[in-house]
Amino acid sequence: MTTTATPPRLRAPQPRPSLAEQRERHRRSRRRTVRVVLALVLAALVGTAAWLVYFSSVLDTRSVAVSGTRELTAEQVTTAAAVPLGVPLARQQLDAVARRATSLPQVSAATVTREWPNTVRVTVTERQPLLAVAQPGGFLVVDKAGVVFAAKTVKPSGVVEVAADPANRPLLVELGSVVLSLPEDVRGQVTSITAATPDSIQLKTTSGITIIWGDSSQSALKAQVAVALLDAGPKTTIDVSAPHTPAVR
Incomplete structure (x- = not known):
C-alpha cells in the first residue's frame, strides 16, 4: 500500500494594521476604560447618596411643624401624629402620620410633607362647626x-x-x-x-x-x-x- 503525505498548508501572514487602525483601536479601548470608570464613579455616588438619604443621621427627622390649626394647638396635633424623631426623613411613613393626625375628632383631613433637611410638616383641616x-x-x-x-x-x-x-x-x-x-x-x-x-x-x-x-x-x-x-x-x-x-x- 502506498501513502502520500500532504505537507501542511502555511497560513498567509496577516497584514500589519495600519497606523490609523492602531490609533482607532487605542481610542476605542480608552473610551471603554473611561466608560467603566465613570460607571463605577456614578455607582459610588448613587450608593453614597442613598446611604446619606436613607440610613445616615445627617437627614434624620428632628422636628415637627404644624399648620392649619384653629381650635386645636400644635402640641395636640403633634402628639396625635406621633412622628418618630431620629428616623431618616426619607423613611417617614407620611400616610400613617396623616391617619394618626385625623384620629383627632376635630380634624377632617391632614396632609403630611417632608421639609428637607430635617422637618416633617403636618397640615390639618379642622371641622367647621355648623x-x-x-x-x-x-x-x-x-x-x-x-x-x-x-x-x-x-x-x-x-x-x-x-x-x-x-x-x-x-x-x-x-x-x-x-x-x-x-x-x-x-x-x-x-x-x-x-x-x-x-x-x-x-x-x-x-x-x-x-x-x-x-x-x-x-x-x-x-x-x-x-x-x-x-x-x-x-x-x-x-x-x-x-x-x-x-x-x-
Whole structure:
C-alpha cells in the first residue's frame, strides 16, 4: 500500500494594521476604560447618596411643624401624629402620620410633607362647626358631615341649635344641608331646628315664625321661597315643604 503525505498548508501572514487602525483601536479601548470608570464613579455616588438619604443621621427627622390649626394647638396635633424623631426623613411613613393626625375628632383631613433637611410638616383641616345639639350641661358641636367633634358649655357663635339625636348622623347631614342653603342673614334669624324624622324638619326664627321645611330635598329652592315669604309681611307659619305651592298662616 502506498501513502502520500500532504505537507501542511502555511497560513498567509496577516497584514500589519495600519497606523490609523492602531490609533482607532487605542481610542476605542480608552473610551471603554473611561466608560467603566465613570460607571463605577456614578455607582459610588448613587450608593453614597442613598446611604446619606436613607440610613445616615445627617437627614434624620428632628422636628415637627404644624399648620392649619384653629381650635386645636400644635402640641395636640403633634402628639396625635406621633412622628418618630431620629428616623431618616426619607423613611417617614407620611400616610400613617396623616391617619394618626385625623384620629383627632376635630380634624377632617391632614396632609403630611417632608421639609428637607430635617422637618416633617403636618397640615390639618379642622371641622367647621355648623350645628349644636343641646345636652345637659352644654352642647355637642356638629359639622356639615354630621360628625360630632366637640363638646362646649355654651353654643358657639354662628352655630344653629338643632333638636335631634346626635347619634343619627344621616339626619344631622340633612339638617346641615338645610342650614347651608340659607342666606347668612336668614341663618342668623334661626334660633332652632327640630326634626323627629328626616321629612319633618321645622325651623324657628327669632320673630317666632315657624318654617315647615319637610325633608331636605330642594333646599335651595325652599330657602328662596322662605326668604321671599319672610319679607312679605307678618305671619306665624310658613310652609315650604312643597316649594312650588307654599302656604302661610
